[in-house]
Amino acid sequence: MEFSENAIVEKKKFASKLYEFWIRNSLVSKKAKPGQFVILRITERGERIPLTIVDTRPGEFRLVVKAVGKSTFELCMKEEGYVLSDVVGPLGKPSDVRNYGNVLVLGGGVGIAAVLPIAKALKKEGNKLTVILGARTVDELILRDEFSFCDELLLATDDGSLGIKGTVVDAMRKLLKEKKFDVAWAIGPGVMMKFASYVAKEHNLPIWVSLNSIMIDGTGMCGGCRITLKNGNVNKIEYTCVDGPEFDGRFVDWDVFINRLTLYREQERLALEKFLAEVGDVSWL
Ligand SMILES: Cc1cc2nc3c(=O)[nH]c(=O)nc-3n(C[C@H](O)[C@H](O)[C@H](O)COP(=O)(O)OP(=O)(O)OC[C@H]3O[C@@H](n4cnc5c(N)ncnc54)[C@H](O)[C@@H]3O)c2cc1C
Numbered sequence: 001m002e003f004s005e006n007a008i009v010e011k012k013k014f015a016s017k018l019y020e021f022w023i024r025n026s027l028v029s030k031k032a033k034p035g036q037f038v039i040l041r042i043t044e045r046g047e048r049i050p051l052t053i054v055d056t057r058p059g060e061f062r063l064v065v066k067a068v069g070k071s072t073f074e075l076c077m078k079e080e081g082y083v084l085s086d087v088v089g090p091l092g093k094p095s096d097v098r099n100y101g102n103v104l105v106l107g108g109g110v111g112i113a114a115v116l117p118i119a120k121a122l123k124k125e126g127n128k129l130t131v132i133l134g135a136r137t138v139d140e141l142i143l144r145d146e147f148s149f150c151d152e153l154l155l156a157t158d159d160g161s162l163g164i165k166g167t168v169v170d171a172m173r174k175l176l177k178e179k180k181f182d183v184a185w186a187i188g189p190g191v192m193m194k195f196a197s198y199v200a201k202e203h204n205l206p207i208w209v210s211l212n213s214i215m216i217d218g219t220g221m222c223g224g225c226r227i228t229l230k231n232g233n234v235n236k237i238e239y240t241c242v243d244g245p246e247f248d249g250r251f252v253d254w255d256v257f258i259n260r261l262t263l264y265r266e267q268e269r270l271a272l273e274k275f276l277a278e279v280g281d282v283s284w285l
């Protein structure tokens with residue numbers, strides 16, 4: 001079958017409301033580097049949503065999407081052959097991948113997909129990699145087979161259904177008592193990245209986090225994705241879309257970041273409610 005640009009060429013369900021997509025796009029597939037993302041619209045009247053480029057192959061790129069609101073529900077309901085309205089990217093600065101020595105990588109929930117390309121690139125640079133992947137339950141511990149190239153792989157689930165019972169941050173805390181690392185990466189829910197950054201700070205460990213701010217234009221013009229970095233008494237405003245999405249978590253003002261994520265909660269709730277009323281039963285998703 002011949003697919004047009006921006007078509008979904010492959011779709012796979014990982015878990016309830018959690019899907020993998022391969023999208024046809026010659027430019028993104030050629031240019032993307034680990035750590036970068038796209039902003040896409042599903043329909044012409046849809047909102048623009050940022051999603052991490054998880055992998056590429058000739059002419060196509062890979063996404064992993066969790067349905068959390070109107071647009072991500074709508075995307076996860078689309079099937080192979082559907083053509084997205086538009087895709088912009090690759091956006092953002094690539095991860096600072098080089099040979100650091102001993103690297104600790106944490107992935108939580110859908111963030112596991114986002115750390116995969118970074119972990120692969122770090123390994124290629126000759127780093128010794130310890131990876132901790134965590135999710136609420138074993139079904140959501142996605143892509144764990146694809147991390148077999150790591151030197152050490154630890155798994156954690158909140159309910160204890162696989163690996164350590166607890167969060168990736170619990171596992172990180174324990175590990176840092178025994179082992180020394182030169183740098184860390186942590187990608188996952190805001191709260192996970194916040195606490196991983198606090199632990200890293202206690203150990204004087206630089207830690208890259210990928211901030212999933214609410215974005216609109218993705219070009220540094222609207223200010224929607226702004227964050228505050230704190231260094232002593234100095235506060236600095238940066239924009240996740242053009243200055244990030246990765247920042248040293250030890251300097252992120254986490255309260256400001258997490259508060260901004262909840263700014264439109266009521267509108268988001270209403271948009272999802274209206275969408276679900278239109279499309280009917282989505283218990284299969
Ligand atoms: C650089 C970047 C990369 C991202 N990569 C991925 C990815 O690979 N896969 C993926 O599934 N998601 C990713 N996200 C998050 C994704 O963009 C949001 O989940 C999506 O925009 C939500 O849109 P919605 O209309 O479905 O939900 P909304 O109605 O906008 O939000 C529904 C709920 O999700 C929360 N939410 C909204 N936006 C975000 C956000 N950016 N991060 C976390 N929670 C949010 C809201 O507070 C609300 O509770 C990324 C975000 C950024 C900024």
Ligand code: FES
Pocket residue numbers: 214215216217218219220221222223224225226239240241242
């Ligand atoms: S999304 Fe508008 S400034 Fe970053």
